Amino acid sequence: MKIGKKIKRFSFSVLVLFSSFFWAEKVLANETPDPTTIDFNTFIETLYNYIASFTIVVAALLLVFAAYLYMTSSGDAKKISQAKGYIYDSIIALVIVMLAFVFFRIINPQ
16 A cells, blocks of 8 residues: 555645646747847746756656655655655745745736
8 A cells, every 4th residue: 555655645646746847848939039139038938948957857856856755765764754845945936936926917917
């Protein structure tokens, strides 16, 4: 029964990882503007897109690593608490990126 739970957790982690890659690809698919005609708003938006994409990929990888650490902890309380900390940190990072996206859309809805 424990192996079934581990497989479910690992599958969910892989799903989250691949979905974040597709989202990051969508964000990066925006055409980069001509550097000679760039204005401040476009610069900030492009910078945010790159930083957000990188953060999402790192958070997803951290989430997968934490799931692996949790699955291979073999009941070791130290590893379990470390894995839970990583999971918590990666979820917080994803929430911050999403809130920043909402914040930038409120400021500049274009």
